[in-house]
Amino acid sequence: MPRLTARERREGYQREYAFQQRHGKPFFPHVVFHDTIVSLIVVALIMGLSVLWYVQFGAIPTDPMAERTGGLLGPAYEAKADPGVLGYHPQPDWYFFFLFELLRIFKTPQLLIVGTIIIPTIWMVLLIGWPFIDRNPDRRLSRRPIALAIGVMVPIVLLTLTFYGSKVPAEGGAASTEPGAAAFAAGACSTCHVLANAGTAGNVGPVLDEAKPDYATALALITNGQGAMPSFKATYTEDEISCLAGYVATWSAAVGTTPGPGAATAKDYPASCEKAGGLFAGTVSSASGP
Ligand code: HEC
Structure with a gap:
């Protein structure tokens, strides 16, 4: 891309601005209309899922605390927590498996803080700061090998961590009855x-x-x-x-x-x-x- 002077850039911008004022669509009502439609679809989807979930469970059983599982979209209620259960292993929901696995990578107690706090914090700061770090205006992928590599690597790393996080040895109850x-x-x-x-x-x-x-x-x-x-x-x-x-x-x-x-x-x-x-x-x- 040829280097432009500040004045050329400004003139270019003003030409574009004048063109859009003549030929573009105004924010109101076009964008407002689009946003309204999409919002309504999202709300309808959430309502539909709640109704679908609700109708699966029929009447409330006589014991209102009883376990009600088996719903397509998850249980109505899980069994009450039993403090007498030995060897219960809490496991996060699947979308936290990557964090769970990250935690498991660090075996020594002194290093746990790296997996729980330091890496996630660095990651958040990077995400927030990214627009300031990456100032490259190019949008073509072939001209952005580093950004492309990072963009491909992040999901791969997350998916890999999620996969191994899901493979964590089975929950309690799997314990054998061997002595000890x-x-x-x-x-x-x-x-x-x-x-x-x-x-x-x-x-x-x-x-x-x-x-x-x-x-x-x-x-x-x-x-x-x-x-x-x-x-x-x-x-x-x-x-x-x-x-x-x-x-x-x-x-x-x-x-x-x-x-x-x-x-x-x-x-x-x-x-x-x-x-x-x-x-x-x-x-x-x-x-x-x-
Ligand atoms: C606070 C955490 C902790 C607890 C509790 C604990 N361990 Fe360990 N265990 C470790 C660590 C860390 C090592 C590695 C020690 C080293 O090599 O420096 C280890 C090593 C071992 C090893 C040797 C593994 C090898 O390298 O061959 C055995 C066997 C073992 N533990 C059995 C047990 C048993 C049985 C118990 C329960 C009575 C137990 N541990 C409780 C942290 C723990």
Whole structure:
């Protein structure tokens, strides 16, 4: 594009302005009319969806707090929150999966602030400032390789994060009944570790299905702690720790009911769980109480 002087630009603008005054359409009523039509369509759409959602659920049941699911557009009411449920894993709605996954990328507690606050803040500031950063008047895509690359990359990154965010290990309730599983899922372990067999999705410590620790490693870690992993010497008895270590070694990276590669190293498992009893032995189910 040839460089224009300020005066040439001004003259060009004034020519265009005079032309539009003669031949263009006035703001009122044209634009106002268009906006009114589009707004009405949007409002009608929202009303239609609400009516559609409402008519699916029929009469209100005798217990007004009862769960009413199955609607095409989502449940009328979900079941009341049950504080007795062990190993429940809150999951965001799908349109927040990308943020959820971003959070899961940062494993160490000190770095969590990067995923939760720093990256989203930088992103918002960039979005707000973009008109001031990108002053290039060109509109043809072939002349704007960097803008094009950024424009293509952002949705790809968001979609990828959303995809992996949706793959986060299953919700609670998937926990197995192997000795130690209930104790692992109910205790602090679940808040920091992913272990598919126990149905936990904590994101502070390593994914145990990937780490596949052997019994000795697990026993040492649980007893003494290491880095961000606390010591559980004062929390659990020796049998309980041995049971947890045996459970982790045996069922990390397990496929269904086939134990993982560390199983052979856990000699005391599940005998130690029987000795520890209760939740560790798996005799106390999470739902039925003591
Ligand atoms: C506060 C978060 C936290 C809690 C709670 C926690 N862990 Fe950990 N765990 C970690 C971290 C972080 C590491 C990595 C330690 C390192 O390598 O420096 C780890 C490592 C481990 C490892 C070793 C994995 C490997 O690399 O082979 C095992 C096994 C383990 N934890 C089991 C447990 C069990 C069982 C519990 C519950 C009794 C538990 N953890 C509770 C954070 C936690």
